[in-house]
Amino acid sequence: LIDMVxxxxxxxxxxxxxxxxxxxxxxxxxxxxVNINDITHRVIDRGEFHQQKIEKTLSEALNVExxxxxxxxxxxxxxxxxxxxxxxxETMDKTKQLTLNELWLxxxxxxxxxxxxxxxxxCNALRETYESSFDHYLCDPH
Numbered sequence: 310l311i312d313m314v315x316x317x318x319x320x321x322x323x324x325x326x327x328x329x330x331x332x333x334x335x336x337x338x339x340x341x342x343v344n345i346n347d348i349t350h351r352v353i354d355r356g357e358f359h360q361q362k363i364e365k366t367l368s369e370a371l372n373v374e375x376x377x378x379x380x381x382x383x384x385x386x387x388x389x390x391x392x393x394x395x396x397x398x399e400t401m402d403k404t405k406q407l408t409l410n411e412l413w414l415x416x417x418x419x420x421x422x423x424x425x426x427x428x429x430x431x432c433n434a435l436r437e438t439y440e441s442s443f444d445h446y447l448c449d450p451h
Contacts, residue, residue, distance in 0.1 A: 310337035316451035317341040317349050317423070318371040320378035327420065331385050339421050344371045347425035352379070353417060356409035358401065367428045368450040375401075386416060 313336060315322050323341060330336040343349050344366045352358040363374045383394045401407040409417065426434075435448050 310335050312337040312340065314340040314342060316368070316371060317343050318373040318376065318451070320349065320376040320382060323349075323421075324378040324381045327382055327385060330420070341421060341423040343423060343425050344368045344431070345425065345427055346372050346374070348374070349376055349379075350423040350425040352407075352409065353421045353423040356411075356414035356417075358407040358409070360401075360405040368431060370451045386413070386420075 313326050315326065317323050320341075323339060326336060326339055330339070341349050341353065346361075346363050346366065348358060348361065358379065360375050363372050366372055380394060380398055383397060384391070387393050397407050431450055435450060438448050439445050
């Protein structure tokens with residue numbers, strides 16, 4: 310199996326990878342990297358898909374308040390349970406918060422893991438990669 314690490318904003322690439330896994334592509338864990346606007350990390354870590362105000366960061370493409378593709382992930386996670394996902398999304402629309410129960414959180418964590426980093430941590434990782442690579446590889450912070 311191939312584990313994948315993806316910078317994650319609106320969850321589009323993550324959703325595509327999850328769909329590929331559902332279709333039988335040999336993918337193991339899907340790792341999500343996010344900045345301090347960490348709704349994706351919070352939902353995977355604690356089940357808290359709670360909308361918060363966005364803070365400006367150096368990784369601008371990851372500055373997403375509510376990743377709209379999460380609904381698609383939930384659809385596949387639940388085996389296509391439209392009514393359950395619809396109820397969750399209605400709750401999110403009304404309250405700006407969706408908290409997954411322990412069952413669904415554990416199910417989500419079977420396929421996904423995440424990490425959230427600050428701008429300083431990102432800059433240090435970019436610098437270390439550049440300085441330690443033979444050809445001075447410059448990573449894209451997305």
